[in-house]
Amino acid sequence: MTTLRRFVADDLFKFNNVNLDPLTETYNISFYLQYMAQWPDYFVAAEAPSGSCMGYVMGKAEGAGKLWHGHVTAVTVAPECRRLGLAEELMEILETVSEKIYNGYFVDLFVRVSNKVAIGMYEKFGYSVYRRVLGYYSGADSEDAFDMRKALPRDVRKESIVPLPHPVRPEDLEW
Amino acid sequence: MSALDRQLRPIYEALDSYNNKQAVALCTKALKKGENQTIKALKAVALDRLGKEDEALEICDEIKRTRPTDDAVLQYICMVYKASKKTQDVIDVYTAAYNQAPRNEELANHWFMALVRVDDRKQMQQAAMKIQKQFKDNSRYLFWTIMTIWLQRVRQAKNGPEGTKGMLATLTERMLIKAAEDGRIKDYEALQLYIEVLETHGKTTDALAVINGEMGNLCKVQADRKHIVARLCKANKSWGPLRAVSKELLLASPDDWLSYCNYIEALIQILRETTDADSRSNIIEQARSLFSVLESKASSGKRTKRGPLLAGLELEKALQTNKLQEADLPKLSGLVMEYLEKFGSNLSCFDDVRPYLSLVPANDFDGLFQELQKIDAKGLTIASVRRLVTIEKIRRWSDTKLTADEANARAEHYIAAYKATVPLGADFDERELQPGDDYILLLAHTLLDRHAQKRGVFFAVVYQSRGDFACSSDTAAEDRSMLADVAAVLEYGLARSKFNYQIKLLLIRVYVELGKKLFLDIVLSIDAMRIDICAGVHKRMFDVAKTMDIKQIQHDTLSYLFTDDIELLGCPETSLRALVTSLTIYGSNERETPEMIVQAFKFGTYSKIPEFIRFRDRLKNSLQYNVSQRQLYRVEILRRFPALDNLGYYLEILDENILSFSDDYISKLSDNRDLTLLANWTSSGKPIGEVVSGTAFPRKRDAWLKLHALIPLILRGMCTEGAPLPADDLTDLKRAINEAQEQNEDSEQLTAADILLEVAGAVVAARTHADTSASPGKWDSKTWTGILDRLKRASFHPFESILLRLFA
Numbered sequence A: 001m002t003t004l005r006r007f008v009a010d011d012l013f014k015f016n017n018v019n020l021d022p023l024t025e026t027y028n029i030s031f032y033l034q035y036m037a038q039w040p041d042y043f044v045a046a047e048a049p050s051g052s053c054m055g056y057v058m059g060k061a062e063g064a065g066k067l068w069h070g071h072v073t074a075v076t077v078a079p080e081c082r083r084l085g086l087a088e089e090l091m092e093i094l095e096t097v098s099e100k101i102y103n104g105y106f107v108d109l110f111v112r113v114s115n116k117v118a119i120g121m122y123e124k125f126g127y128s129v130y131r132r133v134l135g136y137y138s139g140a141d142s143e144d145a146f147d148m149r150k151a152l153p154r155d156v157r158k159e160s161i162v163p164l165p166h167p168v169r170p171e172d173l174e175w
Numbered sequence B: 001m002s003a004l005d006r007q008l009r010p011i012y013e014a015l016d017s018y019n020n021k022q023a024v025a026l027c028t029k030a031l032k033k034g035e036n037q038t039i040k041a042l043k044a045v046a047l048d049r050l051g052k053e054d055e056a057l058e059i060c061d062e063i064k065r066t067r068p069t070d071d072a073v074l075q076y077i078c079m080v081y082k083a084s085k086k087t088q089d090v091i092d093v094y095t096a097a098y099n100q101a102p103r104n105e106e107l108a109n110h111w112f113m114a115l116v117r118v119d120d121r122k123q124m125q126q127a128a129m130k131i132q133k134q135f136k137d138n139s140r141y142l143f144w145t146i147m148t149i150w151l152q153r154v155r156q157a158k159n160g161p162e163g164t165k166g167m168l169a170t171l172t173e174r175m176l177i178k179a180a181e182d183g184r185i186k187d188y189e190a191l192q193l194y195i196e197v198l199e200t201h202g203k204t205t206d207a208l209a210v211i212n213g214e215m216g217n218l219c220k221v222q223a224d225r226k227h228i229v230a231r232l233c234k235a236n237k238s239w240g241p242l243r244a245v246s247k248e249l250l251l252a253s254p255d256d257w258l259s260y261c262n263y264i265e266a267l268i269q270i271l272r273e274t275t276d277a278d279s280r281s282n283i284i285e286q287a288r289s290l291f292s293v294l295e296s297k298a299s300s301g302k303r304t305k306r307g308p309l310l311a312g313l314e315l316e317k318a319l320q321t322n323k324l325q326e327a328d329l330p331k332l333s334g335l336v337m338e339y340l341e342k343f344g345s346n347l348s349c350f351d352d353v354r355p356y357l358s359l360v361p362a363n364d365f366d367g368l369f370q371e372l373q374k375i376d377a378k379g380l381t382i383a384s385v386r387r388l389v390t391i392e393k394i395r396r397w398s399d400t401k402l403t404a405d406e407a408n409a410r411a412e413h414y415i416a417a418y419k420a421t422v423p424l425g426a427d428f429d430e431r432e433l434q435p436g437d438d439y440i441l442l443l444a445h446t447l448l449d450r451h452a453q454k455r456g457v458f459f460a461v462v463y464q465s466r467g468d469f470a471c472s473s474d475t476a477a478e479d480r481s482m483l484a485d486v487a488a489v490l491e492y493g494l495a496r497s498k499f500n501y502q503i504k505l506l507l508i509r510v511y512v513e514l515g516k517k518l519f520l521d522i523v524l525s526i527d528a529m530r531i532d533i534c535a536g537v538h539k540r541m542f543d544v545a546k547t548m549d550i551k552q553i554q555h556d557t558l559s560y561l562f563t564d565d566i567e568l569l570g571c572p573e574t575s576l577r578a579l580v581t582s583l584t585i586y587g588s589n590e591r592e593t594p595e596m597i598v599q600a601f602k603f604g605t606y607s608k609i610p611e612f613i614r615f616r617d618r619l620k621n622s623l624q625y626n627v628s629q630r631q632l633y634r635v636e637i638l639r640r641f642p643a644l645d646n647l648g649y650y651l652e653i654l655d656e657n658i659l660s661f662s663d664d665y666i667s668k669l670s671d672n673r674d675l676t677l678l679a680n681w682t683s684s685g686k687p688i689g690e691v692v693s694g695t696a697f698p699r700k701r702d703a704w705l706k707l708h709a710l711i712p713l714i715l716r717g718m719c720t721e722g723a724p725l726p727a728d729d730l731t732d733l734k735r736a737i738n739e740a741q742e743q744n745e746d747s748e749q750l751t752a753a754d755i756l757l758e759v760a761g762a763v764v765a766a767r768t769h770a771d772t773s774a775s776p777g778k779w780d781s782k783t784w785t786g787i788l789d790r791l792k793r794a795s796f797h798p799f800e801s802i803l804l805r806l807f808a
């Protein structure tokens, strides 16, 4: 009982029940609008029958050559709508867009190393840790991130997900 | 490296490291060796950053007169112009440059974007057309032209002259048809624009032909394409095809709520057009069997989806409310029970079934409520707690007014139930909700109900003693202690669930209410010892608010939850900070959103252009913006008193634009406040914030906005010696007061406004009739005693009254 549709600018006025979650960042206006302007298919909202926001996923395509890939910038679900398989559906959409519209080699994402729930979830969806990024999250709650990846069909030999043996620093990231 | 590069590099480095002084020095030195526009422009940038705006602009104007075409030079001087909001100069500079070098595509782009930033649609169109002619092969410019015409039509849609509207519409449509014929619609965004234009003109049949035809393949995701078809069928009132396409969508994705709604709507319309009873029941049976197919499909996957079962409820409800079928209460009741049985332990379960609860006979829930009585603390699991909480909410929803004893018993039950759940969540990540959190809210709600009932009594006491405006300290104390109990309950829950925003928001509202009451006590001198407690309440309120990390767009949608009435709390410094912070989003909107509209043009995301414009306007015309700004003025005025010079200066710099108060202005404001956030599970659906404050919450602002625009404007008139006081303002104030009275605004606020009216009237009289030596001292002494008398009585309202003492 979910309506999945493109996220629109007006949704920013009503996504509070989702964004008041401590693990969900609220960015500035241009951050969201830039995604909508540049990758409109990658930003999907889940709407409840009442019209309230249940969650959303935002992503983008980036990279070059064999590193051309889809990236999950945020996936989040309102506390009252969790464990219904919504994150799974949203991630499936993002993977479809990465594969069908952008034809990428893999999908990747960053997650706080302490966010056990999300890490477990991504593993269940077929993602694996590619490398650790030291001090990726800065500010008051500074923390390392895992860079997790899942290969798409275009990466036939699954080269993109072979884990790196050593952690890297944020300045070493390609994108 | 060229000689110029060698000169430029250190300048760039200085600028990059924000070493602006050094950058200026380097530029000056380099310019001594010879004239160079790039360096000059960089000097302007550095000067501007140092706050030397005038010098910077002077240099820019000088460069502007030479009609530069160099890209870097243009960019730098436009940075300075933009920072000073001199948008017309930006446009002039680029127009001149483009006219000199019309083949320079990059310049052409800059020129067009400069126009986009200021949203001059007519000029945008002219520019786009010129550029399109110059660079014929690039379809993007064709679509810019089309878009700019379409945007003019969008702007005129509301109140433009019919003729122009029609012309713009036809023009857009014709250009798109031509573009389609020429094969220039080559991506999904262009296709969407084409369809939207046809749709807006009511040409849904044409639009359907487009999406179903060859061009529809531009939409790569099948479901998206079908959703467009469904939307168009609906607009076209083609119920048969709408039902068919919705069915296809549902078979592919049995949880797609929009398609269920479309299916049901189509079905209802088809039934209305069907007179024969047999065919009707046939059609209904088809729907029911489709839903049961979907249900088995939805439960065969790894996770049972809620859609089909809930859609079954929606269908029965629609049949009933449209009187297309005899009410079958047992059936509905059965469906609700089945849903509760299957999905009762989902957190969202209550919200899912809420729309259907009123269709269930009251007694049917009794069996469920029985379950609540016997809680076996040992046998509890997270799932069973969630299920119990769902039932608790239904019970609260079904409750008619509880007696005091019943309410007490209920409260005790919630406490016991909550305590039993605590061990279950002991190992949770602290960022997750605790399983029993909603018991805390149910308990708080119950206590708030009781407080609300009592409040009637408190009010009566205050009302009776209106003469001296004091209520007995006993009742006041009881009122406060009931609120304090609620706060304690919420704090108790918050200690175990640190990130529960429901608990926090309600706590904030309770503290604001408590703070208002305590402050009133202080002003009334009932209990001057309470200053410390009062300050403690404010502090805790702001601390809780701070942990919510409200930022960016939330300043517009959520601030009201902790800034409404903040000016009545008697903590000017903290209020000021909160208000100033919340106002930052409107500046961000002015800065950021136009750039994003530019981005949408750049990436050819046509659907987003009107969408972003609408978004920008909603924020620009935000009601909350107007409220916060007026609150800020109020707090500032109070803070500056009694330093008269300071106050007078402040009053002079008020922004008159935002202090507009015409009906037209106020009715066009956009209310973006998120009113849906705070949970309340009663059937009346009364917002819990209203239960806390006993008045409309958030406040009705129409009359308030007028009053609080006029008050500072009139005060300004009074403070500026020798300036005529516009008599019109006074008439307007009188009118606004009357309006507010009709809307039951707080009477204490109105008393102050009323007095202001009187004093200002006297000032007007003094300034117009008497000679220059007129002073308040010459006024009729009787008027003065009258005013003073009222002032004393209004003294519980510190703000205006303090100010007015100034004139006594």
Ligand SMILES: CC(C)(COP(=O)(O)OP(=O)(O)OC[C@H]1O[C@@H](n2cnc3c(N)ncnc32)[C@H](O)[C@@H]1OP(=O)(O)O)[C@@H](O)C(=O)NCCC(=O)NCCS
Pocket (backbone or CB within 6 Å): A021, A023, A024, A074, A075, A076, A077, A078, A081, A082, A083, A084, A085, A086, A087, A088, A089, A110, A111, A112, A115, A117, A118, A120, A121, A122, A124
């Ligand atoms: C992580 C999050 C997006 C999951 O959303 P969701 O809609 O509840 O996830 P799903 O229902 O699709 O769950 C998919 C699977 O993930 C795992 N999972 C999700 N939440 C879990 C939890 N709280 N505990 C254990 N496993 C969990 C389960 O394996 C689950 O499958 P199952 O329900 O069949 O057991 C949600 O908890 C959230 O919004 N968290 C805050 C924001 C965040 O952390 N985002 C990720 C940042 S990179």
